[in-house]
Amino acid sequence: xxxxxxxxxxxxxxxxxxxxxxxxxxxxxxxxxxxxxxxxxxxxxxxxxxxxxxxxxxxxxxxxxxxxxxxxxxxxxxxxxxxxxxxxxxxxxxxxxxxxxxxxxxxxxxxxxxxxxxxxxxxxxxxxxxxxxxxxxxxxxxxxxxxxxxxxxxxxxxxxxxxxxxxxxxxxxxxxxxxxxxxxxxxxxxxxxxxxxxxxxxxxxxxxxxxxxxxxxxxxxxxxxxxxxxxxxxxxxxxxxxxxxxxxxxxxxxxxxxxxxxxxxxxxxxxxxxxxxxxxxxxxxxxxxxxxxxxxxxxxxxxxxxxxxxxxxxxxxxxxxxxxxxxxxxxxxxxxxxxxxxxxxxxxxxxxxxxxxxxxxxxxxxxxxxxxxxx
Amino acid sequence: xxxxxxxxxxxxxxxxxxxxxxxxxxxxxxxxxxxxxxxxxxxxxxxxxxxxxxxxxxxxxxxxxxxxxxxxxxxxxxxxxxxxxxxxxxxxxxxxxxxxxxxxxxxxxxxxxxxxxxxxxxxxxxxxxxxx
Numbered sequence: 062x063x064x065x066x067x068x069x070x071x072x073x074x075x076x077x078x079x080x081x082x083x084x085x086x087x088x089x090x091x092x093x094x095x096x097x098x099x100x101x102x103x104x105x106x107x108x109x110x111x112x113x114x115x116x117x118x119x120x121x122x123x124x125x126x127x128x129x130x131x132x133x134x135x136x137x138x139x140x141x142x143x144x145x146x147x148x149x150x151x152x153x154x155x156x157x158x159x160x161x162x163x164x165x166x167x168x169x170x171x172x173x174x175x176x177x178x179x180x181x182x183x184x185x186x187x188x189x190x191x192x193x194x195x196x197x198x199x200x201x202x203x204x205x206x207x208x209x210x211x212x213x214x215x216x217x218x219x220x221x222x223x224x225x226x227x228x229x230x231x232x233x234x235x236x237x238x239x240x241x242x243x244x245x246x247x248x249x250x251x252x253x254x255x256x257x258x259x260x261x262x263x264x265x266x267x268x269x270x271x272x273x274x275x276x277x278x279x280x281x282x283x284x285x286x287x288x289x290x291x292x293x294x295x296x297x298x299x300x301x302x303x304x305x306x307x308x309x310x311x312x313x314x315x316x317x318x319x320x321x322x323x324x325x326x327x328x329x330x331x332x333x334x335x336x337x338x339x340x341x342x343x344x345x346x347x348x349x350x351x352x353x354x355x356x357x358x359x360x361x362x363x364x365x366x367x368x369x370x371x372x373x374x375x376x377x378x379x380x381x382x383x384x385x386x387x388x389x390x391x392x393x394x395x396x397x398x399x400x401x402x403x404x405x406x407x408x409x410x411x412x413x414x415x416x417x418x419x420x421x422x423x424x425x426x427x428x429x430x431x432x433x434x435x436x
Numbered sequence: 437x438x439x440x441x442x443x444x445x446x447x448x449x450x451x452x453x454x455x456x457x458x459x460x461x462x463x464x465x466x467x468x469x470x471x472x473x474x475x476x477x478x479x480x481x482x483x484x485x486x487x488x489x490x491x492x493x494x495x496x497x498x499x500x501x502x503x504x505x506x507x508x509x510x511x512x513x514x515x516x517x518x519x520x521x522x523x524x525x526x527x528x529x530x531x532x533x534x535x536x537x538x539x540x541x542x543x544x545x546x547x548x549x550x551x552x553x554x555x556x557x558x559x560x561x562x563x564x565x566x567x568x
Contacts, residue, residue, distance in 0.1 A: 150457035259553035
């Protein structure tokens with residue numbers, strides 16, 4: 062529990078106004094274990110192979126680890142999706158859902174416009190010199206291609222039609238409640254009537270029948286994601302002692318199949334394949350940092366259920382001197398609707414300091430509206 | 437805020453089109469309202485979007501001194517709740533009128549045309565245009 066308060070207190074000190082709704086509360090959904098490219102580049106994530114979650118305007122991520130820091134997180138990532146900050150004059154709900162009504166086919170490249178930019182700050186300690194190393198990282202991630210099943214597309218269209226029918230039916234009832242002419246003769250009365258009508262609707266609302274959002278959350282059958290990352294690092298908090306750290310570019314292909322018979326549940330079998338180019342400038346040789354090139358190839362197999370997901374990933378790294386690999390298991394468990402536990406254990410690349418042991422909590426994934434008072 | 441469009445007095449055909457851009461699910465209905473008379477729905481959007489392609493709504497003589505009242509309702513329940521407020525600001529609605537004395541005109545909605553209801557999930561935009 063102490064960790065939660067430390068985390069919240071630190072975020073508050075950094076100036077929480079930009080991501081909290083009020084000055085003394087934080088939305089717990091803002092605190093998530095990062096899977097942004099800026100973090101992945103530094104090999105600081107539970108898994109290298111990750112699919113982006115639904116894009117948000119701005120998310121601050123905090124990664125805590127049992128490795129160091131006495132429980133106080135020193136590693137942060139911020140994700141930012143420019144799409145949400147602009148107007149889209151040609152956007153429709155079906156287009157947003159990945160369907161082109163004019164051409165009557167899927168918009169398989171439609172998610173590129175929702176590319177996200179990420180920043181990460183990771184503090185580590187050099188194993189030889191024991192000096193602190195501050196990593197500053199920048200990343201870009203995009204979904205290049207998404208192919209949904211025919212059933213998902215049909216369900217999206219049906220849900221959209223049903224929602225339009227509901228809006229239209231409300232519009233008709235609103236006319237009986239408030240004469241539309243009021244919008245001309247008495248705009249203030251008209252506005253008050255509209256508010257009153259929807260207040261009554263809210264009171265009579267038993268359940269939200271629209272399941273469009275749930276259908277959109279289903280995984281596509283096949284997807285290809287791309288990412289780029291660049292990192293600079295600074296030794297002992299000195300700007301003058303800054304060096305190129307890493308540059309990486311990678312593509313992930315993902316095949317998902319439903320484990321539910323009706324194809325609409327939350328149980329999946331996922332297969333991933335990754336190819337990554339990495340230029341690493343963090344190796345010290347004769348007092349100078351040397352640049353090395355790596356080529357990573359690997360995959361991940363994942364069983365994803367409503368409560369738990371289990372995964373194993375293996376990445377083989379080819380470089381100029383000796384080849385190495387990363388092998389790790391990953392477990393995600395839903396403790397309650399508001400609390401998730403994520404852990405990873407395994408071997409990282411190289412032979413020194415290569416233990417992967419990460420454990421973290423995700424809060425409030427169910428609704429995101431839960432709040433914690435900052436003490 | 438009310439806008440004006442001069443139709444003229446001839447038998448020229450007046451065209452109306454509505455273009456809606458939003459990630460939410462939108463529906464638009466267009467009403468023709470005459471002073472002292474009833475308002476009637478003359479156009480509505482289809483299942484594809486909240487937009488209405490340019491259509492003839494009558495001739496200038498017929499429409500003169502009437503009001504077009506265009507109501508667009510946007511439901512944002514297909515996106516995360518925390519995006520509702522942000523996306524309510526990003527809705528684009530453009531009203532195109534052509535064929536009258538004022539020529540080809542495009543109007544945007546004004547802030548006082550907008551009502552955010554159901555805790556931000558639904559946005560109602562009502563634009564009255566006087567056909568002078």
